[in-house]
Every structure is written in structure tokens, then in C-alpha cells.
Amino acid sequence: MIRHHIAHDLLVDYASGSLPEAPSLVVATHLACCASCREEVRRIEDIGGALMESAGTVPLGPDALAAVLDRLDTREPETTAPRLDEESTKVLPGPLARHVHRNLGDLRWRRLGPRIEEAVLASASPIFKTALLRVAAGAAMPAHTHGGREYTLVLKGGIRDGGTEYRRGDVMSLDETHEHKPVATEDEECICLVVLDAPVRLTGRLARLLNPFIKH
Amino acid sequence: MTEEAANRDGSVDYGGLLHAVASRGDRGAFSKLFEHFAPRIKAYCLKRGAPPSAAEEIAQEAMIKVWRRAAQFDPARASASTWIFAIARNARIDAFRRETRPEVLPEDFDAEDPSADSFGHLADAEAGNKLVAEVSMLPADQAEVVRKAFFEDKTHQEIAQELSLPLGTVKSRIRLALGRLRKSMSEFHP
Numbered sequence: 153m154i155r156h157h158i159a160h161d162l163l164v165d166y167a168s169g170s171l172p173e174a175p176s177l178v179v180a181t182h183l184a185c186c187a188s189c190r191e192e193v194r195r196i197e198d199i200g201g202a203l204m205e206s207a208g209t210v211p212l213g214p215d216a217l218a219a220v221l222d223r224l225d226t227r228e229p230e231t232t233a234p235r236l237d238e239e240s241t242k243v244l245p246g247p248l249a250r251h252v253h254r255n256l257g258d259l260r261w262r263r264l265g266p267r268i269e270e271a272v273l274a275s276a277s278p279i280f281k282t283a284l285l286r287v288a289a290g291a292a293m294p295a296h297t298h299g300g301r302e303y304t305l306v307l308k309g310g311i312r313d314g315g316t317e318y319r320r321g322d323v324m325s326l327d328e329t330h331e332h333k334p335v336a337t338e339d340e341e342c343i344c345l346v347v348l349d350a351p352v353r354l355t356g357r358l359a360r361l362l363n364p365f366i367k368h
Numbered sequence: 369m370t371e372e373a374a375n376r377d378g379s380v381d382y383g384g385l386l387h388a389v390a391s392r393g394d395r396g397a398f399s400k401l402f403e404h405f406a407p408r409i410k411a412y413c414l415k416r417g418a419p420p421s422a423a424e425e426i427a428q429e430a431m432i433k434v435w436r437r438a439a440q441f442d443p444a445r446a447s448a449s450t451w452i453f454a455i456a457r458n459a460r461i462d463a464f465r466r467e468t469r470p471e472v473l474p475e476d477f478d479a480e481d482p483s484a485d486s487f488g489h490l491a492d493a494e495a496g497n498k499l500v501a502e503v504s505m506l507p508a509d510q511a512e513v514v515r516k517a518f519f520e521d522k523t524h525q526e527i528a529q530e531l532s533l534p535l536g537t538v539k540s541r542i543r544l545a546l547g548r549l550r551k552s553m554s555e556f557h558p
Contacts, residue, residue: 160539160543161539164524164542164546165523168457168517168518169458169460169469170521171523173468173470176469176470177470179470180470183472184477194450195550197446197453197454198446198447198450199499199518199546200453200454201446201447201449201453202449202450202499203499203503203514203519204408204409204412204453205408205449206503207408207412208408208411209407209411210410210411210423211407211410212406212410212428213424216424216427216428217399217402220402224395224432245476245478246472247470247471247472247476251468251470320478321478
């Protein structure tokens with residue numbers, strides 16, 4: 153049972169197609185676990201479909217249909233789903249498994265402390281950091297003070313933060329305005345997906361110069 | 369032979385055409401889908417800033433995906449235009465951002481989450497037409513943010529920045545607008 157969902161504005165950004173890859177990975181992974189957010193995304197897509205339906209038409213080139221008909225029988229390049237071991241299959245929902253594309257044990261884990269490890273994942277954009285965290289049962293999670301949005305999605309075990317508990321599929325969205333002291337629950341180790349988007353907060357001309365990857 | 373697929377009100381049944389493509393590789397049905405959707409996908413890509421040649425290419429690529437994936441179309445989950453919108457949106461992202469689009473597929477759904485996905489959706493063209501009217505009746509501030517979200521490739525955060533509005537204001541305008549559009553659509557298709 154999912155208790156902590158993706159914020160509605162992110163669902164809209166994901167469904168309309170404007171959300172970058174890294175936060176989209178959090179959204180898609182949550183959707184694999186959460187029927188009610190899937191339903192909401194589909195409803196937003198209904199609106200997208202209706203808007204596209206009503207957005208006017210621009211004719212294609214005169215030979216476009218013939219060209220497409222000619223190409224219909226070519227096969228789609230196979231995007232093979234990765235074959236993962238039992239633990240990885242259980243921990244990584246489909247969208248994340250396709251992104252990570254290897255077993256948990258084959259990732260490059262870096263020790264952040266005696267009871268916590270991090271594996272940084274590939275990211276198409278340098279403005280985001282995407283990583284898996286593995287925290288021993290009962291251990292404290294790292295307290296980030298990076299000043300941006302941060303999404304933590306539980307994949308295995310659980311996290312407690314104050315009186316709130318997060319389990320598989322739940323999303324904890326932290327920002328610098330709150331005191332957080334998240335701790336892994338005692339029952340088992342916790343694995344979670346973390347995406348940080350701090351530099352998005354840079355605004356204005358200087359930020360554009362410093363960071364050409366921010367869209368304008 | 370393509371039978372004329374039509375809804376009860378006489379409009380074309382695009383879901384039926386997708387079914388004909390999926391079940392028997394019906395090229396006539398595909399051509400009808402192409403004639404309707406390809407120019408809309410091209411218009412959508414142009415509105416979202418694609419150069420004309422890229423918009424043409426994306427429209428063609430998206431329609432080829434429609435052909436290949438027609439068997440995945442499930443009329444119980446989405447209308448034809450919703451489903452094709454999602455394909456076009458993803459084709460545009462793949463072509464432009466040089467990023468992949470993390471997608472969730474039916475086989476990804478966690479087993480302990482049995483709630484059935486989705487009921488009821490829009491019937492394509494009629495709902496689209498209805499929606500044009502509805503969008504034009506939205507208060508100007510709401511219409512503006514919806515347009516930016518769906519046609520200008522902007523996130524909430526970017527819209528807030530561009531219009532010098534607090535993020536919370538953009539969120540609530542979009543929520544209000546979507547709620548209103550959705551309400552009008554559910555009245556249309558109870």
C-alpha cells in the first residue's frame with residue numbers, strides 16, 4: 153500500500169513530457185508501484201491527447217504516407233530487457249532495472265560511512281545526481297543540505313523520519329526548509345533511489361552562463 | 369478491406385482502426401490513422417519548438433511506432449488519441465533531448481498492487497473538439513499555464529520562472545485548469 157506519492161506537479165510535468173530524465177526515473181519507478189498515480193498520469197495524458205487532437209494540423213510532405221508504408225515491415229531494433237539475478241529483479245522495478253541495466257552486486261558501490269554505501273547511476277544531464285543508497289538496518293541516512301529538491305524512493309526495507317514511515321514505492325521529498333533525520337527501519341537493510349536536483353535553483357543570467365544545460 | 373469503423377455518433381472510431389492494425393496488419397486502417405494523426409503530431413512538435421524537418425521526421429517515426437505497437441493498445445486503458453499522444457510525446461523526447469524517457473510498462477506493475485488500472489476515458493475527436501471550447505473558456509491565467517505545460521515544453525518550475533510567479537501559484541493554476549477540463553470531460557462522457 154503506497155502512502156507517500158509523487159507530487160502532482162511532477163506528475164503533470166512527466167505526463168506532458170517536460171520533465172528531465174532523472175526525476176522522470178523517480179516518477180516512472182513510483183508508477184510501477186502505484187496504481188493511483190498511474191491512473192492520474194493517464195488522466196493527464198487524456199488531456200494531452202485531447203489538446204493534441206485540437207491543436208490543429210500541419211500537412212506532411214506529399215510522399216510521407218508512401219514512405220512510411222514502405223518502412224512498416226522493417227523490424228524495431230530490439231531493446232532487450234536486462235536479465236537480472238533474483239535479488240536485483242525483486243528490488244529494481246522495471247523502469248529502474250532498464251536504466252541500471254545490471255545486477256545490484258555489479259554496481260560500483262562507494263562507502264560513505266561504516267553502514268552506508270552509494271552507487272552513482274548514469275545520468276544524461278550533469279545537473280542531476282542519480283544514485284542508489286544502501287543503508288544498514290537502523291542506520292542513519294545521510295542528511296543532505298544541498299538546498300534543492302531531493303527525491304528518495306524506497307525500494308527495499310524502510311525509512312523512518314520523525315513519526316513518518318516510508319516503504320517500497322513511497323517517495324520522500326525533502327527540501328531545506330525542514331529538519332530531517334531519516335533513519336533506516338530496524339527490520340532489514342534499506343535500498344533506495346535518490347535524485348538530487350540542486351542546480352535547478354540557479355536562476356538568472358549568471359546561472360545560464362555557468363550552466364548551459366538549463367533550458368530556456 | 370477496411371470496414372468503416374465509426375462511433376455511434378458517426379465520428380471515426382480510431383480505437384477500432386488500431387484494433388484492425390493490430391489484429392490483421394490492415395494497411396488501409398493504418399493509412400486512415402496516418403491521415404488523421406500524423407498532421408496533428410507534426411503540429412504538436414512544431415508548437416513545441418521542433419524545426420519543420422524534425423517535426424516531419426518525428427511524425428513519421430511516431431506513426432511507425434503506432435503500427436508496431438498497435439497490439440499494446442488497450443481500449444480499456446486509454447483512448448486512441450491519448451495512446452498516440454504518449455507515443456508522439458516520447459518520440460519527440462527521444463529525438464530532441466538525447467535523453468531516454470523512463471517509461472512504465474504493464475509488466476512492471478508491482479504484484480501487491482491489484483487495483484485495476486483505469487476506467488472510462490475520452491472518445492477521441494468529439495472530446496478533442498469539446499476541449500478546444502473548454503480551453504478557450506478557461507480564465508486567461510489558467511489557459512496560459514496549461515499551454516506552456518503542454519505545448520512549450522516547460523516544467524512548473526520553468527513556467528514560474530518565466531512568468532515571475534511563485535511556484536505555488538503555477539501549481540494551483542494548473543490544478544484548477546486540469547480539474548475544470550476533466551470535469552467538463554466527465555460530464556461529456558459520464
